[in-house]
Amino acid sequence: MRITILGCGYVGTALARHWRQQGHHQLQLTTTSPQRRAELAALADAVHVLEGADAAGLQAALEGSEVAVFSLAPTGTSQVGAEAYEATYLRSFEALEQVLPRLPRLRQLIYTGSCSVYGDAGGGWVDETTPPVPRDRHGQILLASEQRLQACGDGQRRVAILRLGAIYGPGRELEPRLHRLAGSTRAGDGASFTSWIHRDDVVGALAWAVDSGLEGIVNLVDDEPLTVRELCERVLTAAGLEPVRWDPQARPERTPANRRIANQRLHDLGYRLRHPRLLPASNGRPANPSA
Template identity: 50%
Template sequence: MGLTIIGCGYLGEAVARQLQPRRPALPLTLTTTVTERHAELTDLADQLMLCDATDPAQLLAALQHKRTAVFCLAPRGNRQVNADGYRVTFVDSFRCLRSLLPDLPHLHQIIYTGSCSVYGDADGDWVDESTAPATGTEHGAVLLESERLITEMGDSKRQVCILRLAALYGPGRELDDRLKGLAGKERTGDGSFFSNWVHVHDAAGALIAAMDGAWSGVVNVVNDEPIRMRDLVDRSLKRQQLDAVHWSGGPAPVSGNGRRICNDRLKALGYRLQHPMLD
């Protein structure tokens, strides 16, 4: 009955590429909202569809007769999206999915790639899947509502797994390229805020492991190296032989010290990180 990836952006495409050796034994349907992406996605799929996940007819067509649905949703465009845009992308999509479940009797597995941002600020402490979310932001509240909607779809016949992802990096999103523009600049604060990362190949690999292993519940997908922003930036600029950032002190752009995210459950489930530390 196969698999559908709803949302074939940066991560969805990485998942599709890792699944190529399984075709045609595993029929693969990919969806996108961007017509211009058809040329680069066509060869990766047995079926490629334009699909707005908030449209019942389009979502039903994409999931009909499928056993597994993977939701790698992201707001459209590259600009910062407000909370209302997040709500349309995530909450409205999952409300649409919920309304269709009676018409999807073959759908036995749902995997959703969420975000570790739902933990909010923990003042630099460690958090894991048992930590109560504390977002403090409108975006985070939307993501939590999305998790609630997805979780409620699980039952004795349908497994639901939520993968809370750290920030993604990898081909096309290399950290050195993203940070080199800070060379020689002055930044407010002291850079003590912890950031958490995962390579896109590991995010995709963990998702496939979740599918194969019938994972359920929440799993943090993050590497072994929570890192303070000043250390991340300074290390990258030194590697590139660029001028260091000057941390000027004062109120930081991001309040608090962030959180260090534990990946013990990911490892206990048997996933072995390809990139346990930042490259």
């Protein structure tokens, strides 16, 4: 099958490597940066240098492909602004909509979206039937981007949106990310839920989405939403570091959106998670002995 991966960062590059190793797809990859051509060429049949909003570039990268995987994310060292989200997601899907009539072979559009579209649910469960209520401008743009992409679907062309939890995996391990919190006192009680997904499962689910001809929205998170408190405890204990102390009297500057993301649909559709839980439990026993 001929496939274009748009956006070859942490996920897109791992996906390209996976398919390259399997050897049964023809791969077109994109980057915004000419300096990455050589690196990506080793994984691809062709590399296209483009911004997603560049309709002509997008058309060239998608010409002849049956599947497009959009794994774009704005890059930046500090907090990325809402305008960068607009430029990356919304403008890319607007450009896609423009060129689709000239891409008759393209029959599946897959996008790695985000659970942040759900907003806050006061710690309750949300699933794909829950109306999304983003709580900030970034989430609103992501939701508008999903809607824009969904509008590209029709009887001939399927649209699949995977709503991802926070990604961890090789090079993005939790311990270095939480290390600096060891022994510190944090405002609040750390009771907000977070949802995670290992990069192996992002790659696995994207490959499965292609193989199964997936259509519609599917949450891509592991089986175990964890509170921030549990997360810190597990990661720091496993690393032999001091735990975090919580000060419920102090008001945190900003709390994460608090909701538990259900992944029943992912299971019902037949995807088997390679990493159903984040880490071994802090008592040293595996959290899921059957895994």
